[in-house]
Amino acid sequence: SQQGEEDPQALSIQEGENATMNCSYKTSINNLQWYRQNSGRGLVHLILIRSNEREKHSGRLRVTLDTSKKSSSLLITASRAADTASYFCAFGTDKLIFGTGTRLQVFP
Amino acid sequence: EPEVTQTPSHQVTQMGQEVILRCVPISNHLYFYWYRQILGQKVEFLVSFYNNEISEKSEIFDDQFSVERPDGSNFTLKIRSTKLEDSAMYFCASSGDLSGNTIYFGEGSWLTVV
Numbered sequence: 001s002q003q004g005e006e007d008p009q010a011l012s013i014q015e016g017e018n019a020t021m022n023c024s025y026k027t028s029i030n031n032l033q034w035y036r037q038n039s040g041r042g043l044v045h046l047i048l049i050r051s052n053e054r055e056k057h058s059g060r061l062r063v064t065l066d067t068s069k070k071s072s073s074l075l076i077t078a079s080r081a082a083d084t085a086s087y088f089c090a091f092g093t094d095k096l097i098f099g100t101g102t103r104l105q106v107f108p
Numbered sequence: 109e110p111e112v113t114q115t116p117s118h119q120v121t122q123m124g125q126e127v128i129l130r131c132v133p134i135s136n137h138l139y140f141y142w143y144r145q146i147l148g149q150k151v152e153f154l155v156s157f158y159n160n161e162i163s164e165k166s167e168i169f170d171d172q173f174s175v176e177r178p179d180g181s182n183f184t185l186k187i188r189s190t191k192l193e194d195s196a197m198y199f200c201a202s203s204g205d206l207s208g209n210t211i212y213f214g215e216g217s218w219l220t221v222v
Contacts, residue, residue, distance in 0.1 A: 003150070033210065042215035043151065043199060088151065095141065095164055096201075096211055098151040 004089050004099030012105040019076040021102040023089030032065055032072050032091045037101075043088070046074075081108045110134045112214035114200050120220045121190055129185045129217045131200030140183045141201040141211065142175065144168070151199070157183065190221045
């Protein structure tokens with residue numbers, strides 16, 4: 001299957017803590033994207049990392065990519081209750097294949 | 109920031125009825141997509157569209173589905189005869205090109221087939 005796998009499936013933390021989500025994939029990629037989805041809402045693009053990049057930052061987000069291990073991680077630092085959502089990695093060239101997602105719950 | 113807009117946000121339809129979901133992609137984008145997400149499940153690719161034709165479709169996208177770009181701005185998904193299992197959130201998306209540009213998604217259209 002080309003599907004990405006994410007772990008953990010669910011993560012509960014307190015506000016202020018860091019949250020790390022991991023994504024593994026099986027195919028060769030040109031880039032990998034991370035999306036957030038609040039319950040019942042649309043997919044919000046967070047960050048894109050290209051295959052020749054190893055790390056990328058955007059505000060409180062840090063994404064790493066290890067193409068040799070076919071894995072990526074998303075780190076959210078100093079989490080807030082508003083970060084509560086599902087997070088998906090997605091990859092592909094002419095279409096995106098989504099990971100299974102991590103449900104993040106941040107408690108105030 | 110430019111955005112993909114979708115209508116309706118929610119539609120309830122009877123089994124067997126035709127449904128058209130509408131999307132306005134970001135204006136200078138060239139690649140258009142439909143995805144769906146059954147409640148609580150993963151996001152699944154349905155179809156991609158470029159240069160006024162389907163470039164790829166999944167096995168979900170059978171003869172009951174069709175897409176159209178009737179004018180320069182709209183991109184529609186039609187389900188000819190809806191089934192209960194078509195109940196899902198349908199997302200439209202667009203991107204500028206395939207070389208690594210971000211794919212932007214709309215807020216989705218909830219379809220409930222009863």
